[in-house]
Amino acid sequence: MPDVSGTKRITDVGPHDYHDFLHPVIKNNYGKWKYHEILSTAHMVHVSETGDKIYSVRVGSPRLVSGSFIKDLCDLADKYSEGYLRFTTRNNVEFLLDKEDNIEPLMNDIKKLNLPLGGIGNVVANIVHTQGWIHCHTAASDASGVTKSLMDDLYEYYIDAKLPAKVRIAFACCLNMCGAVHCSDIAVLGIHRRPPKLLSDKIINLCEIPSTIASCPTNAIRPDTYNGKPSVKLIEEACVFCGNCFTVCPGMPISDPLNDGVSIWVGGKVSNARTKPSFSKLAVSYLENDPPRWPKVVEAVKTILDAYKNGAEKGERVGEWIERIGWPKFFKITGFKFTKYHIDDFRLGEATMNYSAQVRQ
Amino acid sequence: MTDETKAQLEEAIVNLIREFVNRKRFKPGDVVKEMEVKFSASDVTKDDVKSAIRELTDSGRLIYGYAGGSFLSLPE
Amino acid sequence: MGKKYETPLLDELKKGKWPSFVAEMERAAETSEMTGDLLGQVEQSYKEKMGHWKHGGMVGVKGYGSGIVGRFSDLPEKYPGVKEFHTVRINQPSGFFYKSDSLRKIVDIGEKHASSLFNFHGSTGDIQILGVKTSELETIFQQLVSFGFDLGGSGSALRTPSCCVGMARCEFANYDAMHICYNITQAFQDEMHRPIFNYKFKFKFSGCGNDCTASIARADMSIIGTWKDNIRIDQGMVKEYAKKMNLHKYVTSKCPTKCMNYSDTGLEIDDSNCSKCMHCINVMPKALRPGIKGGATILLGSKAPMVSGPRLSMVLVPFYDVAEDAKNGYQWFKDFVGKIWEFWDEYGVNRERIGELIQRVGIGNFLEAIGLEPLPEMVSSPRGNPFVLYEDYVEADEGQGESPQG
Ligand code: HEM
Ligand code: HEM
Ligand code: HEM
Ligand code: SF4
Ligand code: SF4
Ligand code: SF4
Ligand code: SF4
Numbered sequence: 001m002p003d004v005s006g007t008k009r010i011t012d013v014g015p016h017d018y019h020d021f022l023h024p025v026i027k028n029n030y031g032k033w034k035y036h037e038i039l040s041t042a043h044m045v046h047v048s049e050t051g052d053k054i055y056s057v058r059v060g061s062p063r064l065v066s067g068s069f070i071k072d073l074c075d076l077a078d079k080y081s082e083g084y085l086r087f088t089t090r091n092n093v094e095f096l097l098d099k100e101d102n103i104e105p106l107m108n109d110i111k112k113l114n115l116p117l118g119g120i121g122n123v124v125a126n127i128v129h130t131q132g133w134i135h136c137h138t139a140a141s142d143a144s145g146v147t148k149s150l151m152d153d154l155y156e157y158y159i160d161a162k163l164p165a166k167v168r169i170a171f172a173c174c175l176n177m178c179g180a181v182h183c184s185d186i187a188v189l190g191i192h193r194r195p196p197k198l199l200s201d202k203i204i205n206l207c208e209i210p211s212t213i214a215s216c217p218t219n220a221i222r223p224d225t226y227n228g229k230p231s232v233k234l235i236e237e238a239c240v241f242c243g244n245c246f247t248v249c250p251g252m253p254i255s256d257p258l259n260d261g262v263s264i265w266v267g268g269k270v271s272n273a274r275t276k277p278s279f280s281k282l283a284v285s286y287l288e289n290d291p292p293r294w295p296k297v298v299e300a301v302k303t304i305l306d307a308y309k310n311g312a313e314k315g316e317r318v319g320e321w322i323e324r325i326g327w328p329k330f331f332k333i334t335g336f337k338f339t340k341y342h343i344d345d346f347r348l349g350e351a352t353m354n355y356s357a358q359v360r361q
Numbered sequence: 362m363t364d365e366t367k368a369q370l371e372e373a374i375v376n377l378i379r380e381f382v383n384r385k386r387f388k389p390g391d392v393v394k395e396m397e398v399k400f401s402a403s404d405v406t407k408d409d410v411k412s413a414i415r416e417l418t419d420s421g422r423l424i425y426g427y428a429g430g431s432f433l434s435l436p437e
Numbered sequence: 438m439g440k441k442y443e444t445p446l447l448d449e450l451k452k453g454k455w456p457s458f459v460a461e462m463e464r465a466a467e468t469s470e471m472t473g474d475l476l477g478q479v480e481q482s483y484k485e486k487m488g489h490w491k492h493g494g495m496v497g498v499k500g501y502g503s504g505i506v507g508r509f510s511d512l513p514e515k516y517p518g519v520k521e522f523h524t525v526r527i528n529q530p531s532g533f534f535y536k537s538d539s540l541r542k543i544v545d546i547g548e549k550h551a552s553s554l555f556n557f558h559g560s561t562g563d564i565q566i567l568g569v570k571t572s573e574l575e576t577i578f579q580q581l582v583s584f585g586f587d588l589g590g591s592g593s594a595l596r597t598p599s600c601c602v603g604m605a606r607c608e609f610a611n612y613d614a615m616h617i618c619y620n621i622t623q624a625f626q627d628e629m630h631r632p633i634f635n636y637k638f639k640f641k642f643s644g645c646g647n648d649c650t651a652s653i654a655r656a657d658m659s660i661i662g663t664w665k666d667n668i669r670i671d672q673g674m675v676k677e678y679a680k681k682m683n684l685h686k687y688v689t690s691k692c693p694t695k696c697m698n699y700s701d702t703g704l705e706i707d708d709s710n711c712s713k714c715m716h717c718i719n720v721m722p723k724a725l726r727p728g729i730k731g732g733a734t735i736l737l738g739s740k741a742p743m744v745s746g747p748r749l750s751m752v753l754v755p756f757y758d759v760a761e762d763a764k765n766g767y768q769w770f771k772d773f774v775g776k777i778w779e780f781w782d783e784y785g786v787n788r789e790r791i792g793e794l795i796q797r798v799g800i801g802n803f804l805e806a807i808g809l810e811p812l813p814e815m816v817s818s819p820r821g822n823p824f825v826l827y828e829d830y831v832e833a834d835e836g837q838g839e840s841p842q843g
Binding site for chain 3 (some may be wrong): 091289
């Protein structure tokens, strides 16, 4: 580490003040926006009480990008939007324009870069996803590869609004779910299926035993001794394969190429519109990892999307559609097998049973 | 808190980490709790311990580590 | 720079219409040798179906316990360029707004001192520079600070707060999400950079119930916009919408509280029964707007499945007058958060999120400790289960006839 003693080291300046990055039209109309109009899946206009307008042009990005990619965006922003741009929480890029005449040439330049224009309205939104094998230690599957394979196949749904409502897909490569997967219309979740290995030599030297024991949500990890030193043993039947122990103790690796894979969850949402926010529910309990293109995962997501597109009423989110037709019909239409894994037997899970004689026959 | 108590406090924190090196990982919160007890006679507050930790880490006498949670450690 | 490894599996992911992260990695490899090795290691992961990263370690800039995530390859001999491949988290500006000159500066740093790979943005909200060696950390940090950017949160600390685009470009915003987000991030720099919590803590600010930051699912404290007065109706525009669609089918019948009625005399809303769900406003943005007495509902406790299963946030404060508190530098909010953190500090254990702690000690006890009255807005219904932990009772010789309050 460079020696910085003697000089006063500056710290804690905090995030850059956003006021420096606001387009003048946005600054002048802050808090005064009256309505917006979606002009295409790739652009919309916001109209202010003052009559001012700001156009947003939306472009998809793969999230993991090179410096050159960002510089390409900067060039476009300099050319068409006085250097102003923003990102969305779902990794899209938005150019903010006050001149309507700039929209078409900007879009043409974006097409020249082979970037997708879309993502607004009743589309498959850009997939939010995590790091995977590119950058994380607990990943049960790769994030970028599955996401890329899905978006290649669902491309038409990103650039055209062909669905009854917005479909938000998310991918998380382990139960840590860095990506808010659990409340998505369709969630793909990396899972381990085999209890961690116990590398006792590592455990006694690298791991703090009490916190390793405490890390387990099901108390599957119990105290033990190994070569006379404190260690742990594992009640394998109680393990739910969360990988939490490995995060705390490197002596308990859980990755296993033969058994790792993904599960698919459906019908969650975070918005409060109409129905309350809800978790995604298990649709497919296991699909093996099949790099580089995970064809079975893509097929399963396509199956859900097609069934939804054919069955849902306008404005209905995936979860609302399934609630209306019922889960038995969902499994029938999609052909997914309903198994004992679909029944929640974790803590308080009994709340998901049907305590009524209301059954769609 | 007097300068003397402050020096003792910082010394005690470093000693605690050193004593348990490779045996127990102390979160900053654990250190605060330990020191509150140890210095209960000399009206050392939570914030005093926190600012002592800050001085120790700013000066590099202690560093932060991460293993499923943040903890304090001696520099390698 | 030529290609260092054959990557037939990854090459498959350069095909197709969606922009390819593999192509991006190859572009980055043109300016960074490290990234060449990353391609090699990821190809091996694709072949073997497993990752090759080790976790943890003592990686950071002096004085901070946060903002750098240490990452090491478990195949350092084979891929020396990724032996150390840390992530630098940079606190994004509110609303993810940028000007090109600042972005170029950040890119320059990543190209000169790291792998030339970035995440715009990570799930928590930070910009991430990937592939940084320990020896480069201090230089990167000092350069960032020199043009007004700082590191974000990681570890057992306050994580980088984030917010939706709010009043900057959304007519639905009921409070200034970008401003409060910036203000409290500045106020809590210490809690972000010097981890002292039991585990992570996240704030997310959304301007309305559409919750574009997904705060209800992934923030320990979710601040979601709402309003107290009436939905503003432009009856003329309502009629325009009625010409194009069946208002009964798509708007009024979908209102969760059935508080809307559309007839020849126009649209009527019983605002006292409206739960501010945003549905009708979403469908007819030109005709309906939230009221003008905006504020926020504060909810607490959502988290990922670790350790005791996933949770959504639940209502704590039904209406928080954000604009009023802003006049005071958000002091009420900061004090309120302070009380919650104190409770967590006092009673929580290592790696226990606030939501899990509340589950463990009971919501009633938690409310009492932070000084909040129980309110019917906090529950979807009162309890159905009769196992009530009544806390006191009277003996025959005391409090005659008076019923004790439990
Ligand atoms: C003990 C080690 C680790 C644990 C327990 C851990 C846990 C997590 C968790 C829970 C998240 C999601 C939540 C959040 O950060 O806000 C996360 C995200 C992340 N982790 Fe780790 N992690 C560990 C090590 C690492 C390492 C070594 C790296 C990289 C070299 C890394 C890189 C990341 C990145 C980049 C994200 C953000 C993902 C995203 O934004 O999509 N983590 N980690
Ligand atoms: C209209 C209201 C209620 C009805 C009709 C009712 C009826 C019953 C009946 C028939 C039993 C079975 C007794 C037996 O066969 O031994 C029972 C048991 C029980 N009830 Fe209720 N109950 C009512 C309300 C409550 C309330 C309000 C509580 C608690 C505050 C309660 C707590 C219990 C408990 C704890 C038992 C189990 C007792 C035992 O088996 O040891 N009940 N109740
Ligand atoms: C642990 C608590 C309770 C137990 C064990 C219990 C048990 C029972 C049992 C065994 C019956 C008789 C059912 C039958 O044979 O027809 C019953 C009926 C009933 N209980 Fe409970 N009960 C409990 C709590 C309650 C509570 C809290 C309420 C109301 C607040 C309640 C309201 C009733 C009513 C209204 C009936 C009559 C239902 C009917 O006949 O339609 N019970 N309960
Ligand atoms: S979801 Fe799990 S494996 Fe994926 S980046 Fe997050 S912590 Fe790592
Ligand atoms: S993987 Fe999870 S459930 Fe299994 S032993 Fe480890 S911590 Fe416990
Ligand atoms: S959360 Fe509401 S206010 Fe914020 S951007 Fe989304 S719709 Fe607009
Ligand atoms: S906001 Fe929701 S609850 Fe309120 S009137 Fe509109 S649809 Fe009904």
